[in-house]
Amino acid sequence: xxxxxxxxxxxxxxxxxxxxxxxxxxxxxxxxxxxxxxxxxxxxxxxxxxxxxxxxxxxxxxxxxxxxxxxxxxxxxxxxxxxxxxxxxxxxxxxxxxxxxxxxxxxxxxxxxxxxxxxxxxxxxxxxxxxxxxxxxxxxxxxxxxxxxxxxxxxxxxxxxxxxxxxxxxxxxxxxxxxx
Amino acid sequence: xxxxxxxxxxxxxxxxxxxxxxxxxxxxxxxxxxxxxxxxxxxxxxxxxxxxxxxxxxxxxxxxxxxxxxxxxxxxxxxxxxxxxxxxxxxxxxxxxxxxxxxxx
Numbered sequence: 312x313x314x315x316x317x318x319x320x321x322x323x324x325x326x327x328x329x330x331x332x333x334x335x336x337x338x339x340x341x342x343x344x345x346x347x348x349x350x351x352x353x354x355x356x357x358x359x360x361x362x363x364x365x366x367x368x369x370x371x372x373x374x375x376x377x378x379x380x381x382x383x384x385x386x387x388x389x390x391x392x393x394x395x396x397x398x399x400x401x402x403x404x405x406x407x408x409x410x411x412x413x414x415x416x417x418x419x420x421x422x423x424x425x426x427x428x429x430x431x432x433x434x435x436x437x438x439x440x441x442x443x444x445x446x447x448x449x450x451x452x453x454x455x456x457x458x459x460x461x462x463x464x465x466x467x468x469x470x471x472x473x474x475x476x477x478x479x480x481x482x483x484x485x486x487x488x489x490x491x
Numbered sequence: 492x493x494x495x496x497x498x499x500x501x502x503x504x505x506x507x508x509x510x511x512x513x514x515x516x517x518x519x520x521x522x523x524x525x526x527x528x529x530x531x532x533x534x535x536x537x538x539x540x541x542x543x544x545x546x547x548x549x550x551x552x553x554x555x556x557x558x559x560x561x562x563x564x565x566x567x568x569x570x571x572x573x574x575x576x577x578x579x580x581x582x583x584x585x586x587x588x589x590x591x592x593x594x595x596x
Contacts, residue, residue, distance in 0.1 A: 344571070344572050344574065428568045429568045429569075429571035429572045430568070430571065431571050439580075439593060440580075440581075440582070441558075441578050441579060441580045441581075442578070442579040442580075442581070443576065443577065443578040443579070444571070444576060444577050445576065446570075446571055446574040446575065446576055447574055456556050456576055456578060457558065457578050457580075457590070457593050457594065457596075458593045458596050459596030460596075
């Protein structure tokens with residue numbers, strides 16, 4: 312694709328945003344943030360090391376992780392991220408294109424941004440009764456971080472102690488009252 | 492391992508503060524050296540953004556674990572992305588000394 316064509320697409324995109332406000336995007340759920348902030352090319356050409364980075368969004372990273380690393384199909388992966396299957400496929404296609412650009416042109420990849428929220432699985436310790444989460448999915452949960460008890464049960468997503476309330480709507484106080 | 496707790500007072504017999512962003516004191520406890528440090532929370536009277544400001548303060552201590560009675564959804568996402576483990580204790584009558592004893596399991 313020539314640079315002129317890309318520029319035209321970019322301008323037309325910008326214009327359409329100015330004329331009609333786009334629908335707000337649903338935030339995509341990211342369970343496991345990437346272990347690194349990005350990647351740098353190496354090799355004899357020093358220009359490549361300071362090349363303009365390709366920004367891979369968190370949702371695109373998550374799409375690749377779910378689909379190619381965890382081996383889920385698009386349907387299951389879209390449920391995992393809380394979005395529709397077509398949206399997932401679109402994100403995934405965008406992610407592959409960005410990776411291809413980075414590989415072929417020898418560009419840096421920086422991972423960040425996007426319309427996401429981070430989420431982790433919560434557990435309830437059967438020893439001390441506390442709730443805890445587990446930020447690094449690659450490591451297995453072996454014991455309660457507080458009391459070291461070896462028995463705990465996962466909490467369903469909608470029962471996690473934090474997910475009951477939305478930010479900034481004043482529900483939290485009401486929630487506290489009903490809890491008491 | 493370094494753990495941070497929210498406390499209502501600046502001594503070991505204080506109770507756990509159920510709020511994270513607007514707690515009275517943060518307690519930094521190091522399980523290896525056994526050191527306990529009480530830090531007054533400068534953000535407790537902020538009208539907005541107390542949680543985020545507190546996360547910045549807490550993250551500068553590089554904890555592995557944060558123990559509190561409640562975390563707001565905004566900071567929960569932030570702490571998840573910082574890969575800090577969260578522990579929610581719903582029993583707010585627990586004393587800091589009691590939690591430290593639990594941590595030394």
